[in-house]
Amino acid sequence: MDIKIIDAKKTILEDNDEDAEVLRKDLEEKGILYLNVMSSPGSGKTSCIISIIKRLESDFRIAVMEADIDSDVDARKIQEETGAEAIQIHTGGMCHLDAEMSRQGLRELKSSPNLVILENVGNLVCPAEFDTGAAKNIVILSVPEGDDKPLKYPLMFEKADAVVINKIDAIEAFDFNIERARENIKKRNGSIPVFPVSAATGEGVDEITDWIKKLSKNY
Amino acid sequence: MDIKIIDAKKTILEDNDEDAEVLRKDLEEKGILYLNVMSSPGSGKTSCIISIIKRLESDFRIAVMEADIDSDVDARKIQEETGAEAIQIHTGGMCHLDAEMSRQGLRELKSSPNLVILENVGNLVCPAEFDTGAAKNIVILSVPEGDDKPLKYPLMFEKADAVVINKIDAIEAFDFNIERARENIKKRNGSIPVFPVSAATGEGVDEITDWIKKLSKNY
Numbered sequence: 001m002d003i004k005i006i007d008a009k010k011t012i013l014e015d016n017d018e019d020a021e022v023l024r025k026d027l028e029e030k031g032i033l034y035l036n037v038m039s040s041p042g043s044g045k046t047s048c049i050i051s052i053i054k055r056l057e058s059d060f061r062i063a064v065m066e067a068d069i070d071s072d073v074d075a076r077k078i079q080e081e082t083g084a085e086a087i088q089i090h091t092g093g094m095c096h097l098d099a100e101m102s103r104q105g106l107r108e109l110k111s112s113p114n115l116v117i118l119e120n121v122g123n124l125v126c127p128a129e130f131d132t133g134a135a136k137n138i139v140i141l142s143v144p145e146g147d148d149k150p151l152k153y154p155l156m157f158e159k160a161d162a163v164v165i166n167k168i169d170a171i172e173a174f175d176f177n178i179e180r181a182r183e184n185i186k187k188r189n190g191s192i193p194v195f196p197v198s199a200a201t202g203e204g205v206d207e208i209t210d211w212i213k214k215l216s217k218n219y
Numbered sequence: 220m221d222i223k224i225i226d227a228k229k230t231i232l233e234d235n236d237e238d239a240e241v242l243r244k245d246l247e248e249k250g251i252l253y254l255n256v257m258s259s260p261g262s263g264k265t266s267c268i269i270s271i272i273k274r275l276e277s278d279f280r281i282a283v284m285e286a287d288i289d290s291d292v293d294a295r296k297i298q299e300e301t302g303a304e305a306i307q308i309h310t311g312g313m314c315h316l317d318a319e320m321s322r323q324g325l326r327e328l329k330s331s332p333n334l335v336i337l338e339n340v341g342n343l344v345c346p347a348e349f350d351t352g353a354a355k356n357i358v359i360l361s362v363p364e365g366d367d368k369p370l371k372y373p374l375m376f377e378k379a380d381a382v383v384i385n386k387i388d389a390i391e392a393f394d395f396n397i398e399r400a401r402e403n404i405k406k407r408n409g410s411i412p413v414f415p416v417s418a419a420t421g422e423g424v425d426e427i428t429d430w431i432k433k434l435s436k437n438y
Contacts, residue, residue: 040260040364041343041372042259042364043261069344069371070370070373123314123344124341124342125340126314126342144364144386144389145260146261148290152287152341153289155288170392
């Protein structure tokens with residue numbers, strides 16, 4: 001099956017924050033839970049999303065929007081491995097997605113989803129600066145990246161509503177301490193949930209999906 | 220020893236490319252080899268730099284400029300583990316360093332270095348868009364990130380003068396194929412050297428330092 005590729009146009013609105021609020025309310029009224037997943041390149045966003053979809057496919061109608069500067073490898077992978085609708089949004093060289101670009105993507109979804117997961121551009125800086133209109137932001141930090149990242153990328157962890165620590169199956173090979181990571185996350189953002197998981201083995205993923213199910217009760 | 224922290228000011232110059240050319244020529248005349256190291260967060264820039272310094276400390280007077288949005292953990296680590304002069308440049312929330320910010324950092328170095336290594340902000344998008352005035356750009360791709368990254372972050376790999384594939388000691392734990400990575404790099408940038416290394420074990424690092432020594436002959 002071919003992958004739909006959207007070349008997103010830059011917003012003409014000056015106030016992205018205001019626009020994101022409008023989109024958020026609109027999605028809430030329509031009963032669509034929109035989640036924004038952010039992380040470094042290669043921390044396992046796609047694998048986590050696949051792992052989440054497989055556990056939630058009987059609870060939700062799920063669609064995925066993949067934001068990338070180029071290529072459609074992630075959308076293709078999601079669609080092949082889960083059967084969920086996946087579209088690719090090309091950001092025209094930009095390092096983030098904004099609310100208007102979200103809207104352009106959402107408009108193209110054909111499967112009437114009630115859970116839409118956005119895989120944002122792999123980047124721990126810029127995506128945090130632009131509200132996508134999502135109900136919640138999930139930040140993934142992977143074990144090989146190191147437990148100091150919340151100190152070095154403060155805004156990303158301030159904007160997070162939950163942090164997933166991925167690739168815990170590889171923890172023996174790296175100098176990563178989950179408690180130290182929790183402390184560093186807490187410095188940025190006191191009370192958010194932290195989920196240590198392995199998207200590869202499935203360990204811990206149920207905790208994320210339980211959290212998503214609870215969120216959806218408001219929808 | 221305290222770490223010098225520079226709060227870099229945004230350039231007032233409109234044409235960063237032109238400014239970078241001026242800086243590059245100026246450094247060449249002064250015999251200072253300036254290398255810009257870019258990668259995702261957590262791909263091992265700092266560890267690679269430490270590993271390189273340890274092999275080159277008898278050949279060069281080396282100084283390191285660490286660019287980060289916040290914290291001084293990397294500069295501290297470099298200084299403690301190598302004794303080389305290291306300063307921290309804070310980018311004021313920005314996801315990259317430009318030529319003027321480079322210049323502000325270079326001005327603060329007290330050890331009269333003839334090799335200056337810049338560890339740019341961890342990010343595979345924005346730093347590629349801003350010429351720092353460096354003689355060469357080194358891009359690090361680590362095994363846990365996956366071998367598809369050159370497809371998804373084209374500009375970064377187009378701007379690279381060499382690519383280091385780091386964390387090859389962990390290759391068994393990840394679905395990463397070095398030949399596939401080489402092919403993907405080649406699609407972006409035909410002829411550049413690719414160095415598979417492990418900064419942790421030291422494997423392959425001599426190939427990078429040989430390349431740097433050859434570069435320095437023009438300086």
